Amino acid sequence: MGLLPSRENKLSQTILDGLPFLQDVPKSTLKLLENDMAHFSVPGGQQLFAAGAPADAIYFVISGSLGAFTPKSDGRSEFLGHIRTGEPVGEIALVAGENHQNDVYTLRDTELVRLTRQGFMKLIKSNPGLLERLTRVLLLRLRKSRRKQPRRAEPRVFALMATSPTIDVDLRAKALAKELENLSFKVKIVDESDADKDSRYFDDLEARHDIVIFKTAIGDSNWFRMSLRYADRIWILARADAHPSSPLMPDDESPTRQFKLVDIILLHHGNSRIGAEPAKWRDAAKASRIFHWDGLNDDDCKRLARVMAGRSVGLVMSGGGARAYASIGAVRALREAKCPIDLVGGTSMGAVVAACVASGWSDDEIDRRIRKAFVESNPLADYTLPVVGLVKGHRVDGRLAEHFGDINIESLEIPFYAVSTNLTHGAVRIHTEGLLRQALRASIALPGILPPIVDGEQVLVDGGVLNNFPSDVMRELHRGKIIGVDVAQADRGLNPQDFVNPPGFFRWTMKHGFSAAPPIAALLMRAATVSVDPKDGSQYTDVLITPDIEDTELRDWKAYDDIVERGYIATKKALTQLNGPIARTLITST
Numbered sequence: 060m061g062l063l064p065s066r067e068n069k070l071s072q073t074i075l076d077g078l079p080f081l082q083d084v085p086k087s088t089l090k091l092l093e094n095d096m097a098h099f100s101v102p103g104g105q106q107l108f109a110a111g112a113p114a115d116a117i118y119f120v121i122s123g124s125l126g127a128f129t130p131k132s133d134g135r136s137e138f139l140g141h142i143r144t145g146e147p148v149g150e151i152a153l154v155a156g157e158n159h160q161n162d163v164y165t166l167r168d169t170e171l172v173r174l175t176r177q178g179f180m181k182l183i184k185s186n187p188g189l190l191e192r193l194t195r196v197l198l199l200r201l202r203k204s205r206r207k208q209p210r211r212a213e214p215r216v217f218a219l220m221a222t223s224p225t226i227d228v229d230l231r232a233k234a235l236a237k238e239l240e241n242l243s244f245k246v247k248i249v250d251e252s253d254a255d256k257d258s259r260y261f262d263d264l265e266a267r268h269d270i271v272i273f274k275t276a277i278g279d280s281n282w283f284r285m286s287l288r289y290a291d292r293i294w295i296l297a298r299a300d301a302h303p304s305s306p307l308m309p310d311d312e313s314p315t316r317q318f319k320l321v322d323i324i325l326l327h328h329g330n331s332r333i334g335a336e337p338a339k340w341r342d343a344a345k346a347s348r349i350f351h352w353d354g355l356n357d358d359d360c361k362r363l364a365r366v367m368a369g370r371s372v373g374l375v376m377s378g379g380g381a382r383a384y385a386s387i388g389a390v391r392a393l394r395e396a397k398c399p400i401d402l403v404g405g406t407s408m409g410a411v412v413a414a415c416v417a418s419g420w421s422d423d424e425i426d427r428r429i430r431k432a433f434v435e436s437n438p439l440a441d442y443t444l445p446v447v448g449l450v451k452g453h454r455v456d457g458r459l460a461e462h463f464g465d466i467n468i469e470s471l472e473i474p475f476y477a478v479s480t481n482l483t484h485g486a487v488r489i490h491t492e493g494l495l496r497q498a499l500r501a502s503i504a505l506p507g508i509l510p511p512i513v514d515g516e517q518v519l520v521d522g523g524v525l526n527n528f529p530s531d532v533m534r535e536l537h538r539g540k541i542i543g544v545d546v547a548q549a550d551r552g553l554n555p556q557d558f559v560n561p562p563g564f565f566r567w568t569m570k571h572g573f574s575a576a577p578p579i580a581a582l583l584m585r586a587a588t589v590s591v592d593p594k595d596g597s598q599y600t601d602v603l604i605t606p607d608i609e610d611t612e613l614r615d616w617k618a619y620d621d622i623v624e625r626g627y628i629a630t631k632k633a634l635t636q637l638n639g640p641i642a643r644t645l646i647t648s649t
């Protein structure tokens with residue numbers, strides 16, 4: 060049993076009165092059990108007991124929370140469920156007469172009452188009704204864990220942690236609280252002056268507010284460690300012009316770590332991103348996401364508040380060659396409706412459009428750059444005698460370098476991902492870091508047309524081969540809403556006539572010239588993506604936009620204006636059909 064370090068407290072009648080489970084038990088019976096009971100406080104992140112340990116007691120949660128985990132053969136743990144205030148834990152082994160089946164860890168600082176096995180037996184002999192109540196809890200847990208649970212509970216307690224004394228964490232917490240209040244969230248900010256409070260105090264604060272923010276500096280203080288233990292989610296505030304110390308945070312190997320999603324909030328001053336090292340900060344903090352906060356920029360602050368509130372909006376764009384131009388129209392319509400776009404991602408040409416949005420470009424800038432890169436001359440026209448692809452890819456490389464330069468994904472204004480297919484391992488590759496143009500180049504490398512990208516031992520090709528509409532990836536990234544633009548649900552546009560008595564290479568080229576893609580391009584595109592279910596990914600979206608582009612070819616790069624317009628119209632239509640809370644979250648122009 061891993062109860063140390065823990066504190067044993069005096070068991071009082073008030074504590075027992077607070078336990079709904081024992082409410083019907085006469086006080087005289089409880090008095091007889093006094094020697095079998097103990098009242099403990101256990102810090103967050105400690106093991107209460109391990110799977111396989113003998114069941115010598117049952118526990119009741121007074122305050123705080125615990126998690127049950129199944130140890131896996133690969134050393135990791137699978138989360139089964141929460142055990143919250145008022146509930147029993149360890150009851151299964153006691154009732155079944157065997158050892159504990161799962162590991163149980165405190166997820167927060169937790170107070171418990173421990174009742175020995177002998178005491179428990181005496182108790183149910185005198186109060187058989189308790190067994191019925193226990194059975195109900197047991198069945199409920201079983202049913203809940205059979206349902207597919209979200210891996211993480213809704214975070215309500217955030218720790219804002221400053222990495223430097225020059226960061227005004229108070230100012231930041233207040234700015235976030237103000238935006239959260241504008242979203243009708245009740246917020247409480249707590250600081251070091253509450254360091255002497257116990258878990259019941261914080262449980263109560265949490266019950267009375269939607270979000271509790273702990274503000275602290277990273278350091279060797281009691282309050283810092285308390286914030287770490289209480290927080291559902293940790294936001295590390297770092298100056299973009301500073302270097303992280305390593306390690307940034309104390310090591311915490313308990314499985315509760317998987318609940319503590321850590322994010323880096325990089326603070327920029329003077330709007331300059333030059334020299335910033337977001338990836339270093341992310342690695343030092345083992346963070347999963349990076350957000351940027353320029354100066355005291357309102358838009359960035361609003362975005363962060365939406366992320367805290369679970370009201371952020373992620374935009375996902377599918378691949379589909381020239382059809383993905385429709386996503387440009389969709390972005391325009393979303394911006395006109397003042398719909399926030401807080402995270403973006405996509406596959407293939409969808410990833411290219413997503414990268415434009417993540418770069419912070421206006422509609423006009425996106426229009427100008429995409430026209431220049433894809434419409435005014437065909438980037439796929441450097442045909443070659445195929446060895447690894449129909450085209451050499453130099454033109455595409457040049458265009459990507461011209462427009463996206465050497466920027467890394469983690470420096471983009473808003474969180475971004477592109478999806479490619481790792482042919483070596485037959486797996487999806489999600490690009491959330493590294494050189495943006497390299498990720499885009501991999502994401503659009505349709506096998507047979509563009510040469511693949513080689514990354515170490517891995518051969519990367521178009522993400523559309525395995526995941527053409529990566530809304531599942533967005534679901535993992537945030538809790539908010541997902542808008543998806545899927546241009547591949549329409550028929551894939553193969554013209555059977557192209558394949559009846561096809562002409563020779565020279566005859567075809569004389570007729571169509573060098574800038575049009577030969578039918579083999581369409582054939583390869585279709586072959587690479589034929590096994591992907593066109594409806595894949597729809598289930599993760601809150602708003603699904605499927606522009607009417609059946610009659611448009613995937614390689615019709617010249618049909619830009621028409622396709623953009625169709626994306627715009629389809630998105631406007633989808634937005635006008637929204638009503639209720641989702642309309643209020645997405646359309647903020649009214």
Ligand SMILES: Nc1ncnc2c1ncn2[C@@H]1O[C@@H]2COP(=O)(O)O[C@H]2[C@H]1O
Binds near residue numbers: 114127150152159
């Ligand atoms: N799905 C679940 N949700 C919450 N608690 C659980 C779940 N499964 C098991 N537990 C608790 O974890 C404990 C592990 O030890 P026991 O098997 O004795 O009793 C178990 C329950 O108290």
